[in-house]
Amino acid sequence: xxxxxxxxxxxxxPPPGASSCSGCHAPASAKTDVPVIAGQPxxxxxxxxEEFRNGTRPATVMNRIVKGFTPEQVQAIAVWWxxxx
Amino acid sequence: xxxxxxLAAALATPFIARAQxxxxxxxxxxxxxxxxxxxxxxxxxxxxxxxxVEPNPTFTACPFSNxxxxxxxxxxxxxxxxxxxxxxxxxxxxxxxxxxxxxxRSVTLxxxxxxHYDRLVLSxxxxxxxxALPGYDEAAAERMPHAxxxxxxxxxxxxxxxAMADGGVVVLSAPANPYRCPPGPYERASxxxxxxxxxxxxxxxxxLDAKDAFSKQKLFQAAWTKLYPGLLEWVSLSDGGKxxxxxxxxxxxxxxxxxxxxxxxxxxxxxxxGHIAALAGVADRSGWCPIDPVTLESKLQPGIHVIGxxxxxGAMPKSAFxxxxxxxxxxxxxxxxxxxxxxxxxRLINTCYSLAAxxxxxxxxxxxxxxxxxLTDIEGAGGTSPLDAPDSLRAQEATYxxxxxxxxxxxxxx
Numbered sequence: 001x002x003x004x005x006x007x008x009x010x011x012x013x014p015p016p017g018a019s020s021c022s023g024c025h026a027p028a029s030a031k032t033d034v035p036v037i038a039g040q041p042x043x044x045x046x047x048x049x050e051e052f053r054n055g056t057r058p059a060t061v062m063n064r065i066v067k068g069f070t071p072e073q074v075q076a077i078a079v080w081w082x083x084x085x
Numbered sequence: 086x087x088x089x090x091x092l093a094a095a096l097a098t099p100f101i102a103r104a105q106x107x108x109x110x111x112x113x114x115x116x117x118x119x120x121x122x123x124x125x126x127x128x129x130x131x132x133x134x135x136x137x138v139e140p141n142p143t144f145t146a147c148p149f150s151n152x153x154x155x156x157x158x159x160x161x162x163x164x165x166x167x168x169x170x171x172x173x174x175x176x177x178x179x180x181x182x183x184x185x186x187x188x189x190r191s192v193t194l195x196x197x198x199x200x201h202y203d204r205l206v207l208s209x210x211x212x213x214x215x216x217a218l219p220g221y222d223e224a225a226a227e228r229m230p231h232a233x234x235x236x237x238x239x240x241x242x243x244x245x246x247x248a249m250a251d252g253g254v255v256v257l258s259a260p261a262n263p264y265r266c267p268p269g270p271y272e273r274a275s276x277x278x279x280x281x282x283x284x285x286x287x288x289x290x291x292x293l294d295a296k297d298a299f300s301k302q303k304l305f306q307a308a309w310t311k312l313y314p315g316l317l318e319w320v321s322l323s324d325g326g327k328x329x330x331x332x333x334x335x336x337x338x339x340x341x342x343x344x345x346x347x348x349x350x351x352x353x354x355x356x357x358x359g360h361i362a363a364l365a366g367v368a369d370r371s372g373w374c375p376i377d378p379v380t381l382e383s384k385l386q387p388g389i390h391v392i393g394x395x396x397x398x399g400a401m402p403k404s405a406f407x408x409x410x411x412x413x414x415x416x417x418x419x420x421x422x423x424x425x426x427x428x429x430x431x432r433l434i435n436t437c438y439s440l441a442a443x444x445x446x447x448x449x450x451x452x453x454x455x456x457x458x459x460l461t462d463i464e465g466a467g468g469t470s471p472l473d474a475p476d477s478l479r480a481q482e483a484t485y486x487x488x489x490x491x492x493x494x495x496x497x498x499x
Contacts, residue, residue: 013421017432017452019125019413022496023406024436024489032488060470060482061436061450068432068452068466 015076017069027085038084045078108133108423111192111202113182113361115139115167117146118208118393118408121497123175125416132174133423136200138192140181142166144498147266148405149490150235154243155276156284157443163235169499185365187386204419207367207374207383208393208408209359210234211265214372217355218260219330228333229350232273233265245349246277251285253348256338258293258328260355263373265394265403267300268449270353272439275305277351278313279442291345292319293338294326300402301439301449303472308441328352358395365389373397378455379428381415390415399459400451407435409493430455432463438486445476446483 025037037045051057053066066074110133112123123137144165152158171177178200184193185205192200213231215222221229232242246255255277259270274292281288290313299305309317320326325342332339337346357363357372367374367383374391375384378399383389392415393408401407410433418428433453440446451467453460470482 013417013429014413016429017434019417020410020432020434022413023409023434023493024485026488026492026495030492030495032491033484034488034492060478060485061448064450064466064468065434065436065452066466068434068454068463073432 014080015073017073018077018080021077021081037081040082042075042078042082045081046075049074049078107131108203109136109201110134110204110206110419111136111138111200112206112208113138113185113192114208114210114359114393115141115144115170115177116208116210116393116408117405117493117497118210118412119206120144120167120170121409121412122206122208122392122416124170124173124497124499125413126419127174128416129420129423133203133420134176135174136176136178136202137167137170138178138180138182138194138200139167140179140195142179145235145239146405146490146494147233147235147269148493150232150239151269151273151276152440153235153239154232154246154273155280156243156247157276157279160235160240163239165494165498167498173499182361183364185361185389187366187389190388202388203423205365205389206412206415206419207359207362207365207389207391207395208412209361210394211356211403212359214355214357218328218352220333221331221352221354225331225333226352229331229336229347229352231352231354233269233353233356242349242351246280249285249288249348252287253285253289254346255281255288255290255349255351256293256345256347257290257351257353258331258338259295259299259353261295261327263403264353264356266437267402267404268305268437268439270294271299271301271305272441273351273353274317274319275308275313275439275441278309278317282313282316286316288316290317291347292317292326293328293340293345294319294321295328297322300437301447301469304447304469305439305441307472308445308447312442312445358391362391362395367391368395369397371397378458378460379430380418380422381411382418390419399453400462401433401435401453401460402437402451404435404437405493406437406489407433409497410434433460435467436489438482438489440483440486441479444483445479446481446486447474447479448482448485 330339392411394403447470
Protein backbone atom coordinates (compact mmCIF):
# COMPACT_ATOMS: atom_id res chain seq x y z
CA UNK A 1 0.00 0.00 0.00
CA UNK A 2 2.81 2.37 0.81
CA UNK A 3 4.35 1.84 -2.59
CA UNK A 4 1.04 2.44 -4.30
CA UNK A 5 0.01 5.55 -2.46
CA UNK A 6 1.98 8.02 -4.60
CA UNK A 7 0.15 6.83 -7.70
CA UNK A 8 -3.00 8.28 -6.26
CA UNK A 9 -1.49 11.72 -6.01
CA UNK A 10 -1.42 12.30 -9.75
CA UNK A 11 -1.45 15.91 -10.93
CA UNK A 12 -4.87 17.44 -10.53
CA UNK A 13 -6.72 17.33 -13.82
CA PRO A 14 -7.40 20.75 -15.33
CA PRO A 15 -11.00 21.98 -15.11
CA PRO A 16 -13.19 21.12 -18.13
CA GLY A 17 -12.03 22.96 -21.24
CA ALA A 18 -8.76 24.31 -19.84
CA SER A 19 -6.45 21.82 -21.53
CA SER A 20 -7.63 22.85 -25.01
CA CYS A 21 -6.31 26.43 -24.66
CA SER A 22 -2.66 25.47 -25.15
CA GLY A 23 -3.45 24.43 -28.71
CA CYS A 24 -3.12 28.14 -29.54
CA HIS A 25 -1.68 29.82 -26.43
CA ALA A 26 1.99 29.00 -26.08
CA PRO A 27 4.05 29.19 -22.89
CA ALA A 28 5.67 32.55 -22.18
CA SER A 29 9.02 31.18 -23.33
CA ALA A 30 7.75 30.72 -26.90
CA LYS A 31 7.26 33.99 -28.73
CA THR A 32 4.17 33.99 -30.94
CA ASP A 33 1.55 36.56 -31.95
CA VAL A 34 -1.08 34.93 -29.73
CA PRO A 35 -1.22 36.35 -26.18
CA VAL A 36 0.24 34.30 -23.33
CA ILE A 37 -2.31 33.15 -20.74
CA ALA A 38 -0.10 30.98 -18.52
CA GLY A 39 0.73 32.74 -15.27
CA GLN A 40 -1.57 35.71 -15.91
CA PRO A 41 -3.67 36.82 -12.95
CA UNK A 42 -6.98 34.95 -12.91
CA UNK A 43 -9.03 38.14 -12.46
CA UNK A 44 -7.39 39.61 -15.56
CA UNK A 45 -8.13 36.51 -17.64
CA UNK A 46 -11.76 36.46 -16.45
CA UNK A 47 -12.18 40.14 -17.31
CA UNK A 48 -10.80 39.61 -20.81
CA UNK A 49 -12.97 36.58 -21.44
CA GLU A 50 -16.11 38.36 -20.26
CA GLU A 51 -15.28 41.27 -22.60
CA PHE A 52 -14.99 38.76 -25.45
CA ARG A 53 -18.35 37.33 -24.41
CA ASN A 54 -20.18 40.66 -24.33
CA GLY A 55 -18.51 41.98 -27.47
CA THR A 56 -16.73 44.95 -25.91
CA ARG A 57 -13.28 43.61 -26.91
CA PRO A 58 -12.38 43.06 -30.58
CA ALA A 59 -11.91 39.36 -31.30
CA THR A 60 -11.15 36.79 -33.95
CA VAL A 61 -12.03 33.42 -32.37
CA MET A 62 -12.28 34.05 -28.62
CA ASN A 63 -15.73 35.66 -28.90
CA ARG A 64 -16.94 32.40 -30.47
CA ILE A 65 -15.17 30.11 -28.01
CA VAL A 66 -16.05 31.80 -24.71
CA LYS A 67 -19.76 31.36 -25.43
CA GLY A 68 -19.29 27.61 -24.91
CA PHE A 69 -18.52 28.16 -21.24
CA THR A 70 -20.50 29.38 -18.24
CA PRO A 71 -19.05 32.22 -16.11
CA GLU A 72 -18.26 29.60 -13.44
CA GLN A 73 -16.35 27.47 -15.95
CA VAL A 74 -14.48 30.55 -17.20
CA GLN A 75 -13.51 31.34 -13.61
CA ALA A 76 -12.17 27.82 -13.01
CA ILE A 77 -10.23 27.83 -16.28
CA ALA A 78 -8.70 31.23 -15.46
CA VAL A 79 -7.62 30.09 -12.00
CA TRP A 80 -5.97 26.99 -13.45
CA TRP A 81 -4.11 28.94 -16.16
CA UNK A 82 -2.99 31.55 -13.64
CA UNK A 83 -1.18 28.74 -11.81
CA UNK A 84 0.58 27.37 -14.92
CA UNK A 85 4.24 28.12 -15.62
CA UNK B 86 -10.42 10.84 -0.58
CA UNK B 87 -10.55 8.83 2.65
CA UNK B 88 -8.04 6.07 3.20
CA UNK B 89 -10.60 3.28 2.89
CA UNK B 90 -11.86 4.68 -0.41
CA UNK B 91 -8.30 4.99 -1.65
CA LEU B 92 -7.65 1.36 -0.79
CA ALA B 93 -10.82 0.22 -2.53
CA ALA B 94 -9.97 2.26 -5.60
CA ALA B 95 -6.42 0.93 -5.68
CA LEU B 96 -7.62 -2.65 -5.46
CA ALA B 97 -10.04 -2.06 -8.31
CA THR B 98 -7.43 -0.84 -10.75
CA PRO B 99 -6.14 -3.42 -13.20
CA PHE B 100 -2.43 -2.72 -12.83
CA ILE B 101 -2.55 -3.88 -9.23
CA ALA B 102 -3.60 -7.31 -10.43
CA ARG B 103 -0.40 -7.42 -12.48
CA ALA B 104 1.61 -6.40 -9.43
CA GLN B 105 3.28 -3.63 -11.41
CA UNK B 106 4.62 -0.82 -9.31
CA UNK B 107 4.05 1.71 -12.08
CA UNK B 108 1.29 1.43 -14.66
CA UNK B 109 2.30 1.32 -18.30
CA UNK B 110 0.51 3.20 -21.02
CA UNK B 111 1.36 2.39 -24.62
CA UNK B 112 0.57 4.98 -27.30
CA UNK B 113 0.52 3.89 -30.94
CA UNK B 114 1.05 6.68 -33.46
CA UNK B 115 3.26 9.75 -33.05
CA UNK B 116 1.20 12.49 -34.67
CA UNK B 117 -0.62 15.43 -33.10
CA UNK B 118 -2.79 13.03 -31.06
CA UNK B 119 -0.32 10.37 -29.99
CA UNK B 120 2.73 12.50 -29.26
CA UNK B 121 0.61 14.97 -27.28
CA UNK B 122 -0.97 12.15 -25.28
CA UNK B 123 2.41 10.61 -24.49
CA UNK B 124 3.83 13.92 -23.25
CA UNK B 125 0.69 14.85 -21.29
CA UNK B 126 0.60 11.45 -19.55
CA UNK B 127 4.04 12.19 -18.14
CA UNK B 128 2.40 14.91 -16.04
CA UNK B 129 1.32 12.18 -13.58
CA UNK B 130 3.07 12.21 -10.22
CA UNK B 131 4.82 9.90 -10.26
CA UNK B 132 4.65 9.65 -14.00
CA UNK B 133 3.48 6.35 -15.46
CA UNK B 134 5.68 4.35 -17.81
CA UNK B 135 4.76 5.77 -21.23
CA UNK B 136 5.80 4.08 -24.46
CA UNK B 137 5.26 5.75 -27.83
CA VAL B 138 5.26 3.31 -30.74
CA GLU B 139 6.08 5.15 -33.96
CA PRO B 140 8.14 3.73 -36.84
CA ASN B 141 9.07 7.03 -38.51
CA PRO B 142 11.98 9.04 -37.06
CA THR B 143 10.41 12.27 -38.34
CA PHE B 144 6.83 13.45 -38.53
CA THR B 145 5.67 15.52 -41.50
CA ALA B 146 2.72 17.70 -40.57
CA CYS B 147 -0.32 18.02 -42.84
CA PRO B 148 -1.44 21.48 -41.63
CA PHE B 149 0.26 24.06 -43.87
CA SER B 150 1.32 21.37 -46.37
CA ASN B 151 -0.99 23.07 -48.88
CA UNK B 152 1.43 26.00 -48.70
CA UNK B 153 4.26 23.62 -49.58
CA UNK B 154 2.33 22.41 -52.63
CA UNK B 155 1.82 26.01 -53.76
CA UNK B 156 5.53 26.79 -53.39
CA UNK B 157 4.96 29.15 -50.45
CA UNK B 158 6.73 27.10 -47.78
CA UNK B 159 9.61 24.66 -47.53
CA UNK B 160 8.66 21.13 -46.53
CA UNK B 161 11.41 21.24 -43.89
CA UNK B 162 9.10 23.56 -41.93
CA UNK B 163 6.61 20.69 -41.75
CA UNK B 164 8.98 18.23 -40.10
CA UNK B 165 9.25 17.42 -36.41
CA UNK B 166 11.12 14.67 -34.58
CA UNK B 167 10.83 12.82 -31.28
CA UNK B 168 14.02 13.91 -29.51
CA UNK B 169 12.23 16.23 -27.08
CA UNK B 170 9.46 13.67 -26.58
CA UNK B 171 12.07 11.11 -25.55
CA UNK B 172 13.97 13.65 -23.44
CA UNK B 173 10.72 14.25 -21.54
CA UNK B 174 10.71 10.67 -20.32
CA UNK B 175 8.61 8.98 -22.99
CA UNK B 176 10.13 5.73 -24.25
CA UNK B 177 9.99 6.06 -28.03
CA UNK B 178 10.01 2.70 -29.78
CA UNK B 179 10.86 3.17 -33.47
CA UNK B 180 8.78 0.31 -34.79
CA UNK B 181 5.39 -0.30 -36.33
CA UNK B 182 2.71 -1.99 -34.27
CA UNK B 183 1.78 -5.26 -35.95
CA UNK B 184 -1.05 -6.52 -33.73
CA UNK B 185 -3.03 -5.74 -30.60
CA UNK B 186 -4.34 -8.40 -28.21
CA UNK B 187 -7.05 -6.55 -26.32
CA UNK B 188 -7.89 -9.51 -24.07
CA UNK B 189 -4.31 -9.90 -22.86
CA ARG B 190 -3.56 -6.17 -23.06
CA SER B 191 -0.50 -6.51 -25.24
CA VAL B 192 0.85 -5.03 -28.46
CA THR B 193 3.02 -7.03 -30.85
CA LEU B 194 5.65 -4.99 -32.64
CA UNK B 195 7.02 -5.50 -36.14
CA UNK B 196 10.09 -7.32 -34.77
CA UNK B 197 7.86 -9.83 -32.96
CA UNK B 198 8.44 -8.50 -29.46
CA UNK B 199 5.48 -7.62 -27.26
CA UNK B 200 4.60 -4.72 -24.99
CA HIS B 201 2.10 -5.18 -22.17
CA TYR B 202 -0.07 -2.23 -21.25
CA ASP B 203 -2.52 -1.18 -18.61
CA ARG B 204 -4.07 1.32 -20.99
CA LEU B 205 -3.51 1.62 -24.75
CA VAL B 206 -3.98 4.83 -26.72
CA LEU B 207 -4.44 4.46 -30.47
CA SER B 208 -3.79 7.55 -32.55
CA UNK B 209 -3.17 6.01 -35.96
CA UNK B 210 -4.56 8.79 -38.11
CA UNK B 211 -5.99 7.82 -41.47
CA UNK B 212 -5.31 5.26 -44.13
CA UNK B 213 -6.35 5.76 -47.72
CA UNK B 214 -9.25 3.40 -48.46
CA UNK B 215 -7.58 1.97 -51.56
CA UNK B 216 -10.14 0.68 -54.03
CA ALA B 217 -13.05 2.62 -52.52
CA LEU B 218 -12.79 4.92 -55.53
CA PRO B 219 -12.57 2.64 -58.60
CA GLY B 220 -9.23 2.98 -60.36
CA TYR B 221 -7.45 4.54 -57.39
CA ASP B 222 -4.82 2.25 -55.88
CA GLU B 223 -1.28 2.76 -54.61
CA ALA B 224 0.16 2.68 -58.13
CA ALA B 225 -2.39 5.28 -59.29
CA ALA B 226 -1.29 7.58 -56.45
CA GLU B 227 2.16 7.78 -58.05
CA ARG B 228 0.56 9.32 -61.15
CA MET B 229 -2.35 11.13 -59.49
CA PRO B 230 -1.13 12.05 -55.99
CA HIS B 231 -3.48 12.33 -53.03
CA ALA B 232 -1.02 14.36 -50.95
CA UNK B 233 -3.34 13.73 -48.00
CA UNK B 234 -0.53 12.30 -45.91
CA UNK B 235 2.23 14.86 -45.94
CA UNK B 236 5.67 13.94 -47.24
CA UNK B 237 6.64 12.44 -50.60
CA UNK B 238 3.09 12.81 -51.89
CA UNK B 239 3.14 16.53 -51.06
CA UNK B 240 6.35 16.99 -53.03
CA UNK B 241 5.05 14.91 -55.94
CA UNK B 242 2.02 17.17 -56.36
CA UNK B 243 4.19 20.28 -56.05
CA UNK B 244 6.57 18.95 -58.72
CA UNK B 245 3.71 18.15 -61.07
CA UNK B 246 2.37 21.69 -60.74
CA UNK B 247 5.83 23.12 -61.39
CA ALA B 248 6.23 20.93 -64.48
CA MET B 249 2.84 21.89 -65.93
CA ALA B 250 2.79 24.38 -68.79
CA ASP B 251 0.92 27.67 -68.47
CA GLY B 252 -2.58 27.05 -69.78
CA GLY B 253 -2.88 23.60 -68.20
CA VAL B 254 -5.84 22.17 -66.35
CA VAL B 255 -5.55 21.09 -62.73
CA VAL B 256 -8.31 18.81 -61.45
CA LEU B 257 -8.89 18.10 -57.76
CA SER B 258 -11.48 15.70 -56.43
CA ALA B 259 -12.89 15.97 -52.90
CA PRO B 260 -14.51 12.99 -51.14
CA ALA B 261 -17.78 12.59 -49.25
CA ASN B 262 -17.68 13.00 -45.46
CA PRO B 263 -16.05 12.00 -43.20
CA TYR B 264 -12.40 12.55 -44.03
CA ARG B 265 -9.28 14.20 -42.57
CA CYS B 266 -9.41 18.02 -42.45
CA PRO B 267 -12.88 19.01 -43.74
CA PRO B 268 -11.80 22.41 -45.16
CA GLY B 269 -8.50 21.01 -46.50
CA PRO B 270 -9.56 20.38 -50.11
CA TYR B 271 -10.85 23.95 -50.40
CA GLU B 272 -7.74 25.51 -48.90
CA ARG B 273 -5.69 23.40 -51.29
CA ALA B 274 -7.77 24.52 -54.27
CA SER B 275 -7.35 28.13 -53.11
CA UNK B 276 -3.58 27.96 -52.75
CA UNK B 277 -3.09 26.07 -56.03
CA UNK B 278 -5.25 28.78 -57.64
CA UNK B 279 -2.94 31.36 -56.09
CA UNK B 280 0.06 29.56 -57.59
CA UNK B 281 -1.62 29.45 -61.01
CA UNK B 282 -2.73 33.09 -60.86
CA UNK B 283 0.76 34.31 -60.02
CA UNK B 284 2.84 31.84 -62.05
CA UNK B 285 0.68 30.28 -64.78
CA UNK B 286 -2.24 32.65 -65.27
CA UNK B 287 -3.72 31.00 -68.36
CA UNK B 288 -4.38 27.78 -66.42
CA UNK B 289 -7.64 26.53 -64.91
CA UNK B 290 -8.50 24.64 -61.75
CA UNK B 291 -11.51 22.36 -61.53
CA UNK B 292 -12.63 21.11 -58.11
CA LEU B 293 -14.93 18.09 -58.42
CA ASP B 294 -16.85 17.46 -55.21
CA ALA B 295 -18.84 14.51 -53.88
CA LYS B 296 -20.71 17.00 -51.64
CA ASP B 297 -23.11 19.91 -52.03
CA ALA B 298 -21.86 21.70 -48.90
CA PHE B 299 -18.50 22.01 -47.18
CA SER B 300 -16.68 23.59 -44.26
CA LYS B 301 -16.32 27.41 -44.34
CA GLN B 302 -18.12 27.30 -47.70
CA LYS B 303 -19.32 30.92 -47.81
CA LEU B 304 -15.91 32.22 -46.79
CA PHE B 305 -14.13 30.17 -49.43
CA GLN B 306 -16.61 31.05 -52.16
CA ALA B 307 -16.40 34.76 -51.35
CA ALA B 308 -12.61 34.53 -51.51
CA TRP B 309 -12.71 32.67 -54.83
CA THR B 310 -15.01 35.29 -56.37
CA LYS B 311 -12.70 38.04 -55.17
CA LEU B 312 -9.32 36.44 -55.84
CA TYR B 313 -9.69 33.80 -58.54
CA PRO B 314 -12.60 34.71 -60.86
CA GLY B 315 -12.61 32.56 -64.00
CA LEU B 316 -9.73 30.48 -62.72
CA LEU B 317 -11.23 28.21 -60.05
CA GLU B 318 -14.45 26.31 -60.70
CA TRP B 319 -16.17 24.25 -58.01
CA VAL B 320 -18.52 21.52 -59.25
CA SER B 321 -20.92 20.31 -56.56
CA LEU B 322 -22.46 16.86 -56.23
CA SER B 323 -25.73 18.19 -57.66
CA ASP B 324 -23.90 19.62 -60.65
CA GLY B 325 -22.18 16.33 -61.41
CA GLY B 326 -19.06 16.75 -59.30
CA LYS B 327 -18.96 13.26 -57.82
CA UNK B 328 -16.04 11.29 -59.25
CA UNK B 329 -16.99 7.66 -59.89
CA UNK B 330 -13.70 6.41 -61.34
CA UNK B 331 -10.22 7.68 -62.07
CA UNK B 332 -7.89 6.51 -64.82
CA UNK B 333 -4.19 7.11 -64.11
CA UNK B 334 -3.26 6.03 -67.65
CA UNK B 335 -5.02 9.09 -69.07
CA UNK B 336 -4.93 11.24 -65.91
CA UNK B 337 -8.69 11.57 -66.05
CA UNK B 338 -11.64 11.76 -63.67
CA UNK B 339 -14.97 10.21 -64.60
CA UNK B 340 -18.31 11.47 -63.32
CA UNK B 341 -21.87 10.55 -64.29
CA UNK B 342 -21.84 13.67 -66.45
CA UNK B 343 -18.60 13.09 -68.35
CA UNK B 344 -14.84 12.72 -68.19
CA UNK B 345 -12.39 15.44 -67.18
CA UNK B 346 -8.83 15.06 -68.39
CA UNK B 347 -6.22 16.72 -66.22
CA UNK B 348 -2.71 17.96 -66.79
CA UNK B 349 -2.27 17.64 -63.03
CA UNK B 350 -4.74 15.40 -61.20
CA UNK B 351 -5.04 15.45 -57.41
CA UNK B 352 -7.33 12.76 -55.99
CA UNK B 353 -8.36 13.31 -52.39
CA UNK B 354 -9.74 9.82 -51.87
CA UNK B 355 -12.06 8.15 -49.35
CA UNK B 356 -10.32 7.29 -46.08
CA UNK B 357 -10.66 5.19 -42.95
CA UNK B 358 -8.94 4.85 -39.58
CA GLY B 359 -5.30 3.74 -39.69
CA HIS B 360 -4.96 -0.02 -40.20
CA ILE B 361 -4.00 -0.88 -36.61
CA ALA B 362 -7.48 0.24 -35.50
CA ALA B 363 -9.10 -2.56 -37.46
CA LEU B 364 -6.49 -5.06 -36.20
CA ALA B 365 -7.22 -4.00 -32.61
CA GLY B 366 -10.95 -4.45 -33.15
CA VAL B 367 -11.82 -0.84 -32.38
CA ALA B 368 -13.05 0.17 -35.86
CA ASP B 369 -16.68 -0.45 -36.76
CA ARG B 370 -18.14 -1.17 -40.20
CA SER B 371 -17.74 2.48 -41.17
CA GLY B 372 -13.96 2.07 -40.90
CA TRP B 373 -13.80 4.56 -38.01
CA CYS B 374 -13.72 4.08 -34.22
CA PRO B 375 -16.65 4.73 -31.86
CA ILE B 376 -15.51 6.16 -28.51
CA ASP B 377 -16.85 7.21 -25.14
CA PRO B 378 -16.91 11.03 -25.16
CA VAL B 379 -15.64 11.40 -21.56
CA THR B 380 -12.64 9.06 -21.57
CA LEU B 381 -12.23 8.53 -25.35
CA GLU B 382 -12.14 4.83 -24.59
CA SER B 383 -13.27 2.55 -27.40
CA LYS B 384 -16.90 1.46 -27.25
CA LEU B 385 -15.76 -1.86 -28.72
CA GLN B 386 -12.66 -2.82 -26.69
CA PRO B 387 -12.15 -1.88 -23.03
CA GLY B 388 -8.72 -0.56 -22.11
CA ILE B 389 -8.10 0.93 -25.57
CA HIS B 390 -8.60 4.65 -26.14
CA VAL B 391 -8.83 6.12 -29.65
CA ILE B 392 -8.06 9.76 -30.41
CA GLY B 393 -7.58 11.98 -33.43
CA UNK B 394 -8.66 11.40 -37.01
CA UNK B 395 -9.37 7.68 -36.44
CA UNK B 396 -12.06 8.35 -33.82
CA UNK B 397 -15.75 9.02 -34.35
CA UNK B 398 -15.74 12.18 -32.27
CA GLY B 399 -19.27 13.35 -33.02
CA ALA B 400 -19.29 16.99 -34.06
CA MET B 401 -15.53 17.39 -33.64
CA PRO B 402 -13.80 17.48 -37.02
CA LYS B 403 -10.75 15.42 -37.94
CA SER B 404 -8.20 18.16 -37.33
CA ALA B 405 -4.79 18.47 -35.70
CA PHE B 406 -6.26 20.83 -33.11
CA UNK B 407 -8.99 18.31 -32.26
CA UNK B 408 -6.46 15.46 -31.99
CA UNK B 409 -4.30 17.55 -29.65
CA UNK B 410 -7.29 18.55 -27.50
CA UNK B 411 -8.62 14.98 -27.37
CA UNK B 412 -5.15 13.70 -26.44
CA UNK B 413 -4.99 15.90 -23.35
CA UNK B 414 -8.52 15.00 -22.22
CA UNK B 415 -7.79 11.32 -22.85
CA UNK B 416 -4.47 11.43 -20.97
CA UNK B 417 -6.05 13.15 -17.96
CA UNK B 418 -8.90 10.61 -17.98
CA UNK B 419 -6.41 7.73 -18.06
CA UNK B 420 -4.44 9.17 -15.15
CA UNK B 421 -7.67 9.50 -13.19
CA UNK B 422 -8.87 6.01 -14.06
CA UNK B 423 -5.51 4.58 -12.97
CA UNK B 424 -5.81 6.53 -9.72
CA UNK B 425 -9.30 5.12 -9.19
CA UNK B 426 -11.12 8.41 -9.61
CA UNK B 427 -13.89 9.30 -12.04
CA UNK B 428 -13.04 11.76 -14.83
CA UNK B 429 -15.24 14.85 -14.90
CA UNK B 430 -17.37 15.57 -17.96
CA UNK B 431 -14.95 17.32 -20.35
CA ARG B 432 -15.23 20.32 -22.60
CA LEU B 433 -13.17 20.36 -25.78
CA ILE B 434 -12.37 23.12 -28.21
CA ASN B 435 -11.50 23.03 -31.88
CA THR B 436 -10.07 25.94 -33.84
CA CYS B 437 -9.13 25.53 -37.46
CA TYR B 438 -7.61 28.12 -39.76
CA SER B 439 -7.60 28.08 -43.55
CA LEU B 440 -5.77 30.28 -46.01
CA ALA B 441 -7.40 31.42 -49.25
CA ALA B 442 -4.17 33.17 -50.21
CA UNK B 443 -1.06 34.35 -48.36
CA UNK B 444 -2.22 36.84 -45.73
CA UNK B 445 -5.88 35.93 -46.26
CA UNK B 446 -7.01 33.64 -43.44
CA UNK B 447 -10.25 32.69 -41.74
CA UNK B 448 -11.30 30.21 -39.10
CA UNK B 449 -13.96 27.93 -37.73
CA UNK B 450 -14.20 27.21 -34.01
CA UNK B 451 -16.33 24.91 -31.89
CA UNK B 452 -16.81 23.94 -28.26
CA UNK B 453 -17.98 20.41 -27.51
CA UNK B 454 -19.46 18.41 -24.65
CA UNK B 455 -20.77 14.87 -24.28
CA UNK B 456 -24.46 14.48 -25.07
CA UNK B 457 -26.04 11.03 -25.44
CA UNK B 458 -22.66 9.37 -25.88
CA UNK B 459 -21.30 11.74 -28.54
CA LEU B 460 -19.23 14.91 -28.47
CA THR B 461 -21.75 17.55 -29.45
CA ASP B 462 -21.55 21.22 -30.43
CA ILE B 463 -22.49 23.57 -27.61
CA GLU B 464 -25.23 25.73 -29.06
CA GLY B 465 -24.50 29.43 -29.31
CA ALA B 466 -20.74 28.88 -29.33
CA GLY B 467 -18.31 28.45 -32.20
CA GLY B 468 -18.90 29.21 -35.86
CA THR B 469 -16.90 30.81 -38.64
CA SER B 470 -15.17 34.15 -39.16
CA PRO B 471 -17.53 36.92 -40.30
CA LEU B 472 -18.31 36.96 -44.01
CA ASP B 473 -18.09 40.74 -44.24
CA ALA B 474 -14.71 41.49 -42.73
CA PRO B 475 -12.00 43.96 -43.66
CA ASP B 476 -8.74 42.74 -45.17
CA SER B 477 -7.06 43.52 -41.85
CA LEU B 478 -9.06 40.78 -40.09
CA ARG B 479 -8.16 38.23 -42.79
CA ALA B 480 -4.52 39.26 -42.37
CA GLN B 481 -4.74 38.93 -38.60
CA GLU B 482 -6.23 35.44 -38.87
CA ALA B 483 -3.45 34.45 -41.29
CA THR B 484 -0.95 35.60 -38.66
CA TYR B 485 -2.77 33.62 -35.98
CA UNK B 486 -2.78 30.55 -38.24
CA UNK B 487 1.00 30.78 -38.45
CA UNK B 488 1.26 31.21 -34.66
CA UNK B 489 -1.07 28.26 -34.13
CA UNK B 490 1.22 25.97 -36.14
CA UNK B 491 4.26 27.01 -34.11
CA UNK B 492 2.41 26.55 -30.82
CA UNK B 493 0.79 23.21 -31.53
CA UNK B 494 3.95 21.65 -32.94
CA UNK B 495 5.84 22.94 -29.90
CA UNK B 496 3.31 21.47 -27.51
CA UNK B 497 3.16 18.17 -29.38
CA UNK B 498 6.83 17.59 -30.18
CA UNK B 499 8.67 20.02 -27.90
